Amino acid sequence: xxxxxxxxxxxxxxxxxxxxxxxxxxxxxxxxxxxxxxxxxxxxxxxxxxxxxxxxxxxxxxxxxxxxxxxxxxxxxxxxxxxxxxxxxxxxxxxxxxxxxxxxxxxxxxxxxxxxxxxxxxxxxxxxxxxxxxxxxxxxxxxxxxxxxxxxxxxxxxxxxxxxxxxxxxxxxxxxxxxxxxxxxxxxxxxxxxxxxxxxxxxxxxxxxxxxxxxxxxxxxxxxxxxxxxxxxxxxxxxxxxxxxxxxxxxxxxxxxxxxxxxxxxxxxxxxxxxxxxxxxxxxxxxxxxxxxxxxxxxxxxxxxxxxxxxxxxxxxxxxxxxxxxxxxxxxxxxxxxxxxxxxxxxxxxxxxxxxxxxxxxxxxxxxxxxxxxxxxxxxxxxxxxxxxxxxxxxxxxxxxxxxxxxxxxxxxxxxxxxxxxxxxxxxxxxxxxxxxxxxxxxxxxxxxxxxxxxxxxxxxxxxxxxxxxxxxxxxxxxxxxxxxxxxxxxxxxxxxxxxxxxxxxxxxxxxxxxxxxxxxxxxxxxxxxxxxxxxxxxxxxxxxxxxxxxxxxxxx
Numbered sequence: 344x345x346x347x348x349x350x351x352x353x354x355x356x357x358x359x360x361x362x363x364x365x366x367x368x369x370x371x372x373x374x375x376x377x378x379x380x381x382x383x384x385x386x387x388x389x390x391x392x393x394x395x396x397x398x399x400x401x402x403x404x405x406x407x408x409x410x411x412x413x414x415x416x417x418x419x420x421x422x423x424x425x426x427x428x429x430x431x432x433x434x435x436x437x438x439x440x441x442x443x444x445x446x447x448x449x450x451x452x453x454x455x456x457x458x459x460x461x462x463x464x465x466x467x468x469x470x471x472x473x474x475x476x477x478x479x480x481x482x483x484x485x486x487x488x489x490x491x492x493x494x495x496x497x498x499x500x501x502x503x504x505x506x507x508x509x510x511x512x513x514x515x516x517x518x519x520x521x522x523x524x525x526x527x528x529x530x531x532x533x534x535x536x537x538x539x540x541x542x543x544x545x546x547x548x549x550x551x552x553x554x555x556x557x558x559x560x561x562x563x564x565x566x567x568x569x570x571x572x573x574x575x576x577x578x579x580x581x582x583x584x585x586x587x588x589x590x591x592x593x594x595x596x597x598x599x600x601x602x603x604x605x606x607x608x609x610x611x612x613x614x615x616x617x618x619x620x621x622x623x624x625x626x627x628x629x630x631x632x633x634x635x636x637x638x639x640x641x642x643x644x645x646x647x648x649x650x651x652x653x654x655x656x657x658x659x660x661x662x663x664x665x666x667x668x669x670x671x672x673x674x675x676x677x678x679x680x681x682x683x684x685x686x687x688x689x690x691x692x693x694x695x696x697x698x699x700x701x702x703x704x705x706x707x708x709x710x711x712x713x714x715x716x717x718x719x720x721x722x723x724x725x726x727x728x729x730x731x732x733x734x735x736x737x738x739x740x741x742x743x744x745x746x747x748x749x750x751x752x753x754x755x756x757x758x759x760x761x762x763x764x765x766x767x768x769x770x771x772x773x774x775x776x777x778x779x780x781x782x783x784x785x786x787x788x789x790x791x792x793x794x795x796x797x798x799x800x801x802x803x804x805x806x807x808x809x810x811x812x813x814x815x816x817x818x819x820x821x822x823x824x825x826x827x828x829x830x831x832x833x834x835x836x837x838x839x840x841x842x843x844x845x846x847x848x849x850x851x852x853x854x855x856x857x858x859x860x861x862x863x864x865x866x867x868x869x870x871x872x873x874x875x876x877x878x879x880x881x882x883x884x885x886x887x888x889x890x891x892x893x894x895x896x897x898x899x900x
Contacts, residue, residue, distance in 0.1 A: 355472045359465040363445070364388040366462070370455055373448040375430075379403040384444060391448070406444050410435045419467045421459040423451050436463040441470045502632060505529065505595055509538040512590075512622060516599060519618075520611055524584070524602035531595060543583070543600065550576035557589040557596065559619030561612050588615050590622045593630020597622070648788045651679065655792055659799035665689075668803045669700050670708070672796045673772060676760065677703050680789060682774035686752050688715050689770035699750050700770075716746030717824060720768035726761070728790030735759040735771075742768065746824050758786075760793040762800055769800055822863050822870070829861040829872040839875040842893040843884050844868055855883055 354362070360376055367374050373391030377384035377399065384399040384406065409424040410433075419438035426433050430446035436459065437443070443466060451459075503511065509527050516525055526540035535545050535552065546552060550573015551562065562568050564584050569577045572587070580587070585606060588599040599619075655675050662668035669689055677685040686702040696717030701710045720742035730738055732754070738761075739747040747753075756773035763769065772793070830840035843859075845851075849869050851862060858880070861872040873880065875894050884890040 354465055355469055357469060359462065359469050360388050360443075362465070363462045364390050366458065367445065367447070367455065370452065371447050371449045375446050377402070377444050377446065379407065379442055379444070384446075387443075406433050406435070406446070409433060415439060419460075419463045421456070421463050423456060423459075425450075434459060436466060438463065438467045438470060440474070441466070502629065505626075505629075506538065508626065508629065509597065512597070512599070513539040515618065516601070519614065520601065520607065521603075522585075522601040523604050524600075526600040528598040528600070529595060530598065535598075538597065540600075544579065546579045547575050549573050551587065551589065552576065552598070557591045559588070559590050559616070559623040561586045561588045561615040561619065563606075563612075586612070586615070588619050590619050590626060592623045592626025593634075595626065595630070597626070648785075652788065652791060652795065655679075656795050656799075659796055660802070662799065663803055665800065665803040668799055669770065672762075672770075672799075673701055673703060674708075676772045676774055676789070676792065676796075679792065680758075680774040681777040682757075683778055684752065684755055684775040686711075686750065686756070686773050687770060688747060688750055688773075690719055690768070697744070697747060702752055711751075713751070715750050716744045718744065720744045720747070721766050722763075722768065723766050726763060726766075728760070728793060729786060730759045730761070732756055732759065735773075743828070744768075747771075758789075760789060762793060762797040764797065764801055769797070772796075818865070822865065825861060825863065826870065826872060833860060833872075833874050839895060841873050841875045841880065843871040843873060843880070844891050844893070845871070845884070846889040849889065858883060 364374075364376060368390040371391075375389035375392065375394070376387045378387060379385075380398075380403070382401050382404050384402040386394060386397045386399065405428070406426065409426055410422050415438070419436065421434065421436050423432065423434045425431060426446075430448065432447040432450050434445040434447065434451055434456075435442065436445070445459075498511065509529065513525065513527055516522065524541060526543045527538045528535050528543075528545070529538040530552065535548060537543065537545075551557070551571065553573075562571055563586050564572065564577065564580050566577075572580070580600070583602065584600045585603050586601045588601070590597040590599065601615075658671055658675065659668060662671055669687055673685060673687040676682075684702070684704050687700045688697050689700045690696070691698045691700075694714060696719075697715040699711040699713045699715045701708060703709070716739075720739065722738070722742055727734075736745075736748040739745055750773075753773055755775055757776040759771055759773050761768055761771045826842065830842075833840040840860075845868070847865065847867055847869060851859075851869065851871070855871065856862060858873050858877045859871040860874070861870075863870040871884070880892070884892070
């Protein structure tokens, strides 16, 4: 039995050709056994003749033309025919999907031809065994791929980020397709970058990598696919890779690069196509899931903002006292901006200008009530909802209220929110940068809050004509600011300003007033601002009456 097994195994492993060669060697002078490969015959065995090559070029066509080619009526058939040339006779043994030629130096004897069908039958068994073994191997691989697909489908649709998805895809490909090399590139719409696998030279962003629409179908890196891949892409990949699998999905696209030492069968590429389609759907669903979560988060945030704005608006509208309203505005702005420092400046007619109303620092409120500037700021046309510190300084200068830039603590602020009444600046709130790590309202929401506060301010009244918080008004500072403003106007016109100081109770004539840009009266002094180029200043403002002159022009006093 062991001997039978060994002989059977020998025959099924291709030993039948050795048996045929040994049988013929004792019955004919010379010969060889060959199989057609294209137009050539590939020599498998030979006897009684030296062989300089394992291929007989062009011999397949010559040998094949000597035999009729009717359809097979049985599992195999055997024919002999004379040939011209080096080999005068040939015997053809053929079956379903296989064919062998035995080239002989002599005409085959009847004894040989009688045995040939038996050898043809053994060859047929050998070929059937090879086919069966190949099919079994392919079925085994396919079964493994089906198992891998089952496991993949169980996990691929789980929520995961693109980096984790890339690692998951890497594992699936390695465990099911067994490539010798693997790389996974991420296309974020702008650049290609390595996501998983071994380092590789990034291909040019052309050809398949520049297409807007991609199908998750594997593309073999072979000359027939040059046009699909793109010339430059093919040239960069041909030496290193066997196939490319694009996986489009949502905002990202992935490209799998695979290399095999031996190209796998069609079932492997079918599995790759299935994997590509499933992964593409999973990637798209993941992007949709992330987008949905972002939208839900944004809607939740906006609902919170709307509720906060609603509550703030109600608080504003409940205040009838402008003092209480301003404190409420400062408190709500500070809280919503999560600012450790803030301040509020408001226009108070009874104070003669803008007042630094109050400040907050680390949650502590300090009522100021100090004078901040004059006159009221006016701005026509479109007005921004907020300004940076530098922008606010330019705005105050443009509105001719530069003193507002010098409010105590303003330099520590990050954002200024103006409150308007038409084109008049009625107040502004300044907040510092938010505390690190805190959730703050976005800028548009704070600007809406500022517009809401502006409306509320129009509906409230000051409790009394007193200054906010009962503090003082610095009249000397107000006079100095107005003097500086008038002098700056003269300089801007190219002139040289001059300050004329006279006695407190002196009468200013109409002629004197005509030459003045500004006249300031107080209990201590009468001050006139004029231009040095005005004619006859010393005659019109005679020193004998107590007038003195101050000018910036060198050499004049």
